[in-house]
Amino acid sequence: MPPLTFRRAGESDLDRILALLADDPLGASRERTDPSHRLPYLAAFRRVDADPNQLLAVAELDGEVVGTLQISFLDGLSRGGMRRGQIEAVRVAAERRGTRIGEALIQWAVDQCRAAGCGLVQLTTDRSRTDAHRFYDRLGFKASHVGYKLDLQARRR
Numbered sequence: 001m002p003p004l005t006f007r008r009a010g011e012s013d014l015d016r017i018l019a020l021l022a023d024d025p026l027g028a029s030r031e032r033t034d035p036s037h038r039l040p041y042l043a044a045f046r047r048v049d050a051d052p053n054q055l056l057a058v059a060e061l062d063g064e065v066v067g068t069l070q071i072s073f074l075d076g077l078s079r080g081g082m083r084r085g086q087i088e089a090v091r092v093a094a095e096r097r098g099t100r101i102g103e104a105l106i107q108w109a110v111d112q113c114r115a116a117g118c119g120l121v122q123l124t125t126d127r128s129r130t131d132a133h134r135f136y137d138r139l140g141f142k143a144s145h146v147g148y149k150l151d152l153q154a155r156r157r
Contacts, residue, residue: 004101006108009056009068014038014045016065017058020091026126027091055112059092059105067092067105073116085113087123090132106139 009017015033018041022031048054048070059067072086087109092102113121124147125132133143 004066004104005060006057006105007060009045009049009058011042011045011049013058013065013068014041017056017068020065020068020093021089023091023094026128057105057109057112059101059108061096061101065093066096067101069105069109071109071112073113073118079119082119083117085109085116085118085121087113087121090123102135103139106136 015038018031018033018038021027022033045056048056053073053075055071055073057069057071058065067090069090070088072088074084074086076082076084087106090102090105092105110121121141123136123141125136137143
């Protein structure tokens with residue numbers, strides 16, 4: 001396999017990133033990739049890109065974007081003021097899964113967290129993503145916490 005390259009995502013990568021996010025059963029049910037829904041994603045991309053504590057990245061193979069993820073660098077007081085790296089929205093193109101691109105992408109992200117002074121890297125993954133659970137276990141991540149989410153956009157009755 002030719003070498004992967006990793007870089008900060010640019011605005012020109014947005015459509016490909018959206019396609020990657022929508023390319024699984026969960027993403028297909030929550031992402032809107034048609035052009036009429038692009039503006040909110042573009043606005044979000046610009047906010048993320050302008051924030052020095054955010055890194056939206058892509059993995060390229062032969063000039064093609066084959067993966068993406070976002071790292072949020074979080075400062076806090078717990079654990080002696082330890083900085084954390086939060087990895088989110090990890091996706092590898094469906095036709096490239098099983099080729100170790102995801103492993104290289106996560107290792108690159110961990111290296112970015114280390115370089116940013118993080119003492120801990122954390123991530124969440126949906127309960128239904130059992131393949132992802134095995135993947136993260138294999139890479140040395142531990143399922144040490146239970147995560148909760150509160151959907152602020154859900155209609156209240």
